[in-house]
Amino acid sequence: MDPVKQSPPTPDEGAPDLECAICFSQFNNVFRTPKMLQCKHTFCLECLARMNVKSAEPEAIQCPLCRSVTPLPVLGLPKLDNNPAILSYLPEAMQRVYSVRFNRSKGRLQVKRAPDAHALPQLRTVSNSLDVGAPNGRSSSGGGQAQGVLRLSSKPTCRVLIMTSVVLLLVLLTCIIIFLLK
Structure with missing residues (x-):
């Protein structure tokens, strides 16, 4: 078989960006659903929820790119319009968006109903919350987590920073050992 035919097609020049401009994670149909603000900029639901939780204005979202304000729908953040152009570029199984609710007071996104048994394996492994x-104004330690414990984040930037630190530490230790052996 020809390896060129097995690789996924490259997006056209006019294709939308399939990553959130805030977290650089690929959009999906659960917590990283592409949500469109009134200014037509699109971000994942997770990033918008993180912004809203820290915002002094819980009834609106300010676009991080152009600073225009989008009032939130009556039923909350998950009811913002999905970006259909981006959804159409996702794999067919990911074009059905799961119903998610946002509890701002608890800082939690939650899938209303679990993915069905016929979902793809990677969709069944997604957490329901x-x-x-x-x-703002609430302590994040109220959930029973011990303070001072290093928790690896799902944010790509944190993972890169941690991995880079580990590699640099290993290089430094190797240099010290080589220096001592001479």
């Missing part, structure tokens, strides 16, 4: 942080 996601902690997006405590709202």
Whole structure:
């Protein structure tokens, strides 16, 4: 078989960006659903929820790119319009968006109903809830977690920083050992 035919097609020049401009994670149909603000900029639901939890204005979202304000729908953040152009570029199994609710006071996104048994394996492994942080003015340690414990984040930037630190530490230790052996 020809390896070129097995690789996924490259997006066209006019294709939308399939990553959130805030977290650089690929959009999906659960917590990283592409949500469109009134200014037509699109971000994942998770990033918008994190922004809303820390915002002094819980009834609106300010676009991080152009600073325009989008009032939130009556039923909350998950009811913002999905970006159909981006959803159409996702694999067919990911074009059905799961119903998610957002509890701002608890800083939690939650899938209303679990993925069905016929879902793809990667969709069945998705957690049914996601902690997006405590709202401003609330302590985030109230959930029973020990303070001072290093918790690896799902944010790509944190993983890269931690991995880079580990590699640099290993290089430094190797240099010290080589120096001592001479």
